[in-house]
Each structure stands twice: as structure tokens, then as C-alpha cells.
Amino acid sequence: xxxxxxxxxxxxxxxxxxxxxxxxxxxxxxxxxxxxxxxxxxxxxxxxxxxxxxxxxxxxxxxxxxxxxxxxxxxxxxxxxxxxxxxxxxxxxxxxxxxxxxxxxxxxxxxxxxxxxxxxxxxxxxxxxxxxxxxxxxxxxxxxxxxxxxxxxxxx
Amino acid sequence: xxxxxxxxxxxxxxxxxxxxxxxxxxxxxxxxxxxxxxxxxxxxxxxxxxxxxxxxxxxxxxxxxxxxxxxxxxxxxxxxxxxxxxxxxxxxxxxxxxxxxxxxxxxxxxxxxxxxxxxxxxxxxxxxxxxxxxxxxxxxxxxxxxxxxxxxxxxxxxxxxxxxxxxxxxxxxxxxxxxxxxxxxxxxxxxxxxxxxxxxxxxxxxxxxxxxxxxxxxxxxxxxxxxxxxxxxxxxxxxxxxxxxxxxxxxxxxxxxxxxxxxxxxxxxxxxxxxxxxxxxxxxxxxxxxxxxxxxxxxxxxxxxxxxxxxxxxxxxxxxxxxxxxxxxxxxxxxxxxxxxxxxxxxxxxxxxxxxxxxxxxxxxxxxxxxxxxxxxxxxxxxxxxxxxxxxxxxxxxxxxxxxxxxxxxxxxxx
Numbered sequence: 189x190x191x192x193x194x195x196x197x198x199x200x201x202x203x204x205x206x207x208x209x210x211x212x213x214x215x216x217x218x219x220x221x222x223x224x225x226x227x228x229x230x231x232x233x234x235x236x237x238x239x240x241x242x243x244x245x246x247x248x249x250x251x252x253x254x255x256x257x258x259x260x261x262x263x264x265x266x267x268x269x270x271x272x273x274x275x276x277x278x279x280x281x282x283x284x285x286x287x288x289x290x291x292x293x294x295x296x297x298x299x300x301x302x303x304x305x306x307x308x309x310x311x312x313x314x315x316x317x318x319x320x321x322x323x324x325x326x327x328x329x330x331x332x333x334x335x336x337x338x339x340x341x342x343x344x
Numbered sequence: 345x346x347x348x349x350x351x352x353x354x355x356x357x358x359x360x361x362x363x364x365x366x367x368x369x370x371x372x373x374x375x376x377x378x379x380x381x382x383x384x385x386x387x388x389x390x391x392x393x394x395x396x397x398x399x400x401x402x403x404x405x406x407x408x409x410x411x412x413x414x415x416x417x418x419x420x421x422x423x424x425x426x427x428x429x430x431x432x433x434x435x436x437x438x439x440x441x442x443x444x445x446x447x448x449x450x451x452x453x454x455x456x457x458x459x460x461x462x463x464x465x466x467x468x469x470x471x472x473x474x475x476x477x478x479x480x481x482x483x484x485x486x487x488x489x490x491x492x493x494x495x496x497x498x499x500x501x502x503x504x505x506x507x508x509x510x511x512x513x514x515x516x517x518x519x520x521x522x523x524x525x526x527x528x529x530x531x532x533x534x535x536x537x538x539x540x541x542x543x544x545x546x547x548x549x550x551x552x553x554x555x556x557x558x559x560x561x562x563x564x565x566x567x568x569x570x571x572x573x574x575x576x577x578x579x580x581x582x583x584x585x586x587x588x589x590x591x592x593x594x595x596x597x598x599x600x601x602x603x604x605x606x607x608x609x610x611x612x613x614x615x616x617x618x619x620x621x622x623x624x625x626x627x628x629x630x631x632x633x634x635x636x637x638x639x640x641x642x643x644x645x646x647x648x649x650x651x652x653x654x655x656x657x658x659x660x661x662x663x664x665x666x667x668x669x670x671x672x673x674x675x676x677x678x679x680x681x682x683x684x685x686x687x688x689x690x691x692x693x694x695x696x697x698x699x700x701x702x703x704x705x706x707x708x709x710x711x712x713x714x715x716x717x718x719x720x721x722x723x724x725x726x727x728x729x730x731x732x733x734x735x736x737x738x739x740x741x742x743x744x745x746x747x748x749x750x751x752x753x754x755x756x757x758x759x
Contacts, residue, residue: 228512317514318464319522340511 229271229341230321232311234330236279243304252329260329264311269324275309282306308334312341356385359402361480361565365456366449367409369515374477374505376413384409402449453478454569455515457562460504461530462513469504470533476501478565479537479558489555490540531579531635534562538583543741556587567622577626578635584619585642588612599750600743602717604651616646637666660686673702674710681714689721709738713748720755729755 237244257275264270279299286294299306308330315321318338325336360381367377384405398404460473468490475481475489487497507513518526541555563580570576592606601607620643626636641662648654663679676699684692696715705711716731729752736748 317512317516318462319514319516319518322464338511342510 227314227316229314231339232325233337234308235305236308236334237305246333248332252333256329269313269315271312271314273311279306363405365452369452369455373509380409380412383412406449453565454517457530459513459515461533465504469500472500473504474533534559574626574629575633575635577622578639581619581622581639584615585646588615594743598743600747634669637662656686673705677711684718689718693718709735725755
């Protein structure tokens with residue numbers, strides 16, 4: 189399988205990691221903010237598509253700009269819905285770990301060879317319902333250049 | 345509603361759907377809503393014969409079901425977190441209040457319909473949930489109607505319910521900016537239920553015929569709750585005008601009868617009248633929508649005393665309009681048939697041949713049947729027989745296969 193590096197997406201992602209953490213602190217966002225309110229936490233998983241033969245095609249080619257991501261991050265913060273967020277370094281820097289029945293550790297370099305997509309980052313938002321979560325997902329820059337998967341967080 | 349002495353069962357069908365919708369919207373949990381609805385109805389069966397049917401049966405049932413839901417939530421620790429959404433009802437003082445006699449009970453079925461037809465659910469699940477919770481069909485009935493094993497349908501409904509609850513799909517009518525698309529999904533599901541039942545009329549299968557009635561019933565609910573929405577009016581009109589022909593669609597031997605050969609005396613005139621009236625209402629809105637235009641086409645057919653006396657020019661113009669709104673191969677096929685009657689069989693055939701490259705059409709019997717019919721009218725019987733034979737191979741229902749085979753036969757016989 190041909191794996192080529194997809195533009196600037198991961199680079200921008202890594203650049204924004206510190207930005208995201210910083211803005212969370214700046215805006216006073218915390219996990220306990222919404223306790224007692226009827227709302228659900230959703231994780232928005234920002235998925236990028238790996239390039240090559242037979243790979244899915246993103247809605248738009250290219251990569252989101254740092255400005256787009258920062259503006260989005262700021263909107264989430266100002267709306268008071270952001271619980272946490274993180275952006276990941278390039279999937280090419282990934283390391284895989286598996287443990288077999290004998291308890292032996294198997295460590296391999298790189299992304300999982302079979303996967304067609306990679307996780308570029310995530311946002312955890314606290315909103316009243318799925319429609320609100322979908323609205324936020326649709327505004328995420330990642331939705332234009334890949335897809336955004338919306339998953340409710342399980343509560344235990 | 346429900347004067348004393350009326351059988352309790354008569355009240356329940358309509359009330360059950362409304363109760364379920366009310367409770368689902370309130371608690372966001374279809375399982376809970378279903379359970380307490382059943383309990384409230386049971387309580388009514390036990391109480392009403394002794395105490396008489398209450399003046400406001402629905403208010404009585406709603407209050408009873410709500411109390412049962414709150415009791416259940418209090419008993420069940422895993423449901424306790426939901427109390428957050430129930431501030432008012434959880435108040436013990438309020439719970440002790442007597443059942444209000446004239447409480448206004450909102451009709452939340454529209455909200456429930458939008459939740460069941462949410463785009464986060466797949467189409468099969470949307471259809472299943474709508475039939476289960478809005479039409480009130482049992483899981484076994486739905487499974488039978490869609491020809492899947494009951495276990496498969498049960499699993500589909502369970503997954504759908506779980507997704508609604510865990511993803512918190514809202515029980516809400518979408519706002520104006522979203523309504524256009526979301527209503528489209530609801531109407532699509534209702535029409536799918538209709539066509540699923542309608543296509544199977546030849547099976548003489550009562551359950552599947554029920555799907556037609558259920559779809560019309562669902563459209564009536566939608567129409568009552570959204571009286572000014574022309575797409576809903578158009579869909580209801582279309583289904584009434586189509587179903588009005590049901591008694592004439594299949595002959596005594598179970599063979600399908602084409603529109604031009606149907607005994608129009610068997611058509612249901614009251615359904616045609618109602619459908620035509622609704623079509624007029626729907627078409628007052630501009631621009632027209634595809635449901636209203638389809639209803640208008642059905643109305644032109646239904647009001648014609650015979651196939652020959654049909655206003656084919658009107659039908660053709662309406663198909664032009666429909667094709668402009670929804671340029672699909674199926675609409676193009678129907679437009680070609682209309683042209684064959686308006687301009688003549690050769691013009692119709694030319695339009696049909698132009699669609700020969702549409703695999704979606706050539707894999708189904710309708711295109712081949714239309715070609716066979718047009719070729720027969722042109723006197724090209726050998727080619728017609730061949731087209732009819734291909735159509736009969738592709739047809740699904742026994743009634744249609746019988747009809748198309750007989751047409752193939754007729755065109756093979758010399759003279």
C-alpha cells in the first residue's frame with residue numbers, strides 16, 4: 189500500500205497542540221463545568237484520509253489552515269461548550285504496541301498498515317443533544333478535508 | 345372523545361401513539377416510554393370499567409404514565425441520572441396533585457417522527473422505528489412486512505432505540521434552516537412504507553396491504569400537525585389518489601391490470617375527491633414541490649373517464665415540470681410514456697430508447713414493459729414480445745409476471 193504524506197494537516201495539527209491546551213486554560217474550560225445540567229459529552233474525532241490507490245477522497249483537497257483551526261477552537265471556547273481538545277503529531281510518528289497471549293510485547297513502527305484513515309485530533313464538547321454536536325462537527329475545519337466522527341462519551 | 349360506554353379498545357390506538365410520543369419527548373427514552381405507556385393502558389383497562397371512562401382519557405393516561413415513569417426512575421439507579429431533566433415532575437408535591445380534568449395534552453408525534461427518521465439512523469432503521477412507534481405495529485408484523493426474520497427486525501429496532509438514547513437524538517421538530525431536508529427524510533420514509541405495501545398488493549398478503557393503510561395514516565397525522573406544509577399535503581394526496589385504484593389493480597385471477605385497462609368504476613371516488621381537493625391546496629404554494637406535481641398527475645388520471653379521454657397534454661406538461669424538479673431516470677421513463685400518448689408511440693419510443701444506457705432502468709421491468717407496449721402500438725409485435733419477455737423475467741410479483749407473460753404471448757401469436 190502506498191502511503192504518502194498528506195500535505196500540511198499533521199504539521200498544523202502538531203502546531204496546534206499547544207495552542208489548544210493554552211486556549212483551554214485561558215478560557216477556564218473544565219470537565220466539571222456542566223455538572224447537573226442535562227447535556228451529553230461528545231468526542232469529535234477529526235479523521236484525515238491517507239493518500240494513495242483506493243483511498244477515500246476528502247470533500248476538499250488540501251489541508252485546513254492553522255487560522256481555520258484556531259478560529260474554530262476559539263468559537264468552541266466562546267460558546268462555552270469545549271471540555272477538552274488535542275491535536276496529534278503526524279501519524280507517521282505513531283508506534284504500535286500489542287501484547288500476545290504469552291505476555292510478550294510487540295512494538296512496531298509507524299501507523300497501522302491496513303488503516304485508510306488516521307486520527308488527526310479531537311475535541312470533546314458538552315452540548316444538549318446530537319443535533320447540536322452535529323452542528324459543531326459541521327463547522328470543524330477537519331470536516332472539509334477529511335471527516336469528523338461524532339461519538340457520545342459513555343458515562344459510568 | 346370517548347363517552348362513557350365506548351369500548352376502551354377503541355380509544356387506544358390513537359392514544360397509544362400520542363402517549364408514547366409525549367413520554368419519549370419528555371424522557372428521551374423509547375424503552376421507558378413504551379413500558380409505562382403499556383402500564384398506563386393496563387391501568388385504564390382495570391379502572392375504567394368500574395369508574396367509567398374519564399372525560400379526558402388522554403390526560404388521565406398521560407398523568408398515569410408520567411407518574412409510573414417517575415416511580416420507575418426513582419427505583420432504578422441507572423435511570424436516576426435522568427432526573428435532571430425532570431425537575432417539575434420529580435417534585436413530590438406536584439405528584440400528589442389530582443389528575444387535571446382539562447389538561448392540554450400536546451401532540452408530540454411530530455417530534456417522535458423526526459427522531460425516528462433522523463439522518464444518524466439508517467433508512468431501514470428509520471422505517472422500522474416509524475412503523476413500530478408511530479404506526480404501532482408489532483416487531484413481528486414489521487418483520488413480516490419487510491420479509492426479514494423477526495430476530496433481525498428486533499435487533500434493528502433495539503440498535504435504533506439504543507442509538508437514539510445514547511447519542512441523544514433529540515425529539516424535536518428541526519428549526520427552519522434544517523426543516524427542508526429533515527422533512528424530506530420523514531416523507532421519504534412514509535412513502536417507502538406506502539410503495540412497499542403497494543407493490544405487493546398482488547400477493548394478496550393482508551399484512552403488506554396494511555402498510556399502504558399505515559402510510560396513509562402516518563401522512564394524515566403529519567397533515568394534521570403541519571396543515572400548511574405543501575409537501576405533506578402533496579404526499580397525502582398522491583397516496584390517496586394512487587390507492588384509490590387498488591380495487592382495480594389486480595383481476596380475479598391475481599393478474600395485474602394496466603392503468604389503461606382498469607375498470608374505472610371500481611376506483612374509490614371518495615378517495616379521489618379527497619385527493620384532488622388536497623392536490624389543489626398543495627399546488628397553491630409556489631414553487632410547486634415534487635409530491636404535489638406527482639399528486640396532480642395521479643389526479644389527472646383518476647378524473648379521466650378512460651385512458652383515451654385522459655388529458656395527456658396535461659400529464660406530459662406535469663411530467664416536464666416533475667423532471668425539472670427531480671431529474672431522475674424513473675421520472676424520465678414516466679415522461680417518455682406520457683409523450684407516447686401525447687405525441688404518439690414513435691416519439692415515445694425515441695424517448696425510451698434514449699434511456700437505454702440507464703442501468704438503474706434496464707435492470708428493472710418497467711422500462712422493458714413500456715418499450716414492449718410502445719412497440720406493440722407501432723405494430724412491431726416480434727420486438728414487443730421480446731421486450732415483454734425480458735420484462736417478465738425481471739418482474740418481482742406474481743401478478744406482474746403473469747401480466748407481462750400474457751402480453752409477450754399475445755404479441756407472439758400471429759395476427
